[in-house]
Amino acid sequence: MSPRRVPLAALVVAVLLTGLPGASAAPTAASTPAPAPAAGLWGWPLPGTPTVGRPFDAPATPYAAGHRGVDLTGAMDGQVLSAGDGVVAFAGMVAGRPVVSVDHADGLRTTYEPVTAGVAAGQSVARGSPLGVLMAGHAGCPVDACLHWGLRRGETYLDPLALLRPPRVRLLPWH
Numbered sequence: 001m002s003p004r005r006v007p008l009a010a011l012v013v014a015v016l017l018t019g020l021p022g023a024s025a026a027p028t029a030a031s032t033p034a035p036a037p038a039a040g041l042w043g044w045p046l047p048g049t050p051t052v053g054r055p056f057d058a059p060a061t062p063y064a065a066g067h068r069g070v071d072l073t074g075a076m077d078g079q080v081l082s083a084g085d086g087v088v089a090f091a092g093m094v095a096g097r098p099v100v101s102v103d104h105a106d107g108l109r110t111t112y113e114p115v116t117a118g119v120a121a122g123q124s125v126a127r128g129s130p131l132g133v134l135m136a137g138h139a140g141c142p143v144d145a146c147l148h149w150g151l152r153r154g155e156t157y158l159d160p161l162a163l164l165r166p167p168r169v170r171l172l173p174w175h
Contacts, residue, residue: 042163043127045083045112045149046074046134053146056159068157069111069150074134076145080115082125083149083163084108091117091132100131110160111150114138 044050050072059066074080086104093099099113102125114135119125138146151160 041127042084043081044072044164045081045110045131046072046147047079047081050074050147052161053142054140056157056161058157058159062155066157069148070160071138071141071146071148073141073143074145074147076134076136078134078145080112080131080134080147082127082129082131083110083160084127086110086125088119088121088123088125088131090121091119097137098132098135102131107153109152111148111152113148115147 052070053073054067054071056070057067059068080100082102084102084104086102088100089103089109090099090101094113097114098116099111100115100117100119101109101111103109112131114137115132116135118130118132125131134145134147136145138148140146149160151158151163
């Protein structure tokens with residue numbers, strides 16, 4: 001008996017976007033490097049592959065305790081880079097801390113603090129372009145300076161490390 005041949009058109013390629021914003025992802029263990037970013041739309045907001053000093057911890061409710069981003073260890077006065085293409089939404093002080101926010105496609109917003117801004121609101125930025133320099137003073141940072149990198153879609157906080165995880169591709173049978 002010969003094997004059954006299935007035409008290519010009869011196969012469906014399903015791209016499961018596990019690990020991208022909106023999907024739940026396990027937090028990266030503290031003080032360990034996260035995976036290298038997938039080639040494409042997103043990159044690290046600090047040069048190289050920074051160490052995660054404190055992982056994302058989603059709040060149970062909008063006003064509950066949690067850690068609404070990740071802390072990446074860096075160097076004081078080191079460059080902070082845009083994680084993706086977008087438009088600077090805000091560059092200034094929030095509650096006494098210098099913050100830069102970038103709006104991206106699909107309703108995503110990344111935030112970076114404490115950062116002395118080198119950009120202004122309304123400015124277009126590309127992935128990897130400098131936003132400013134990292135300052136010292138982030139509470140709980142185990143080194144001279146840590147970047148708190150956040151991600152939101154609308155009012156929902158997401159794990160920014162999910163931007164760096166490649167999608168999982170799987171073939172499904174045609175029914």
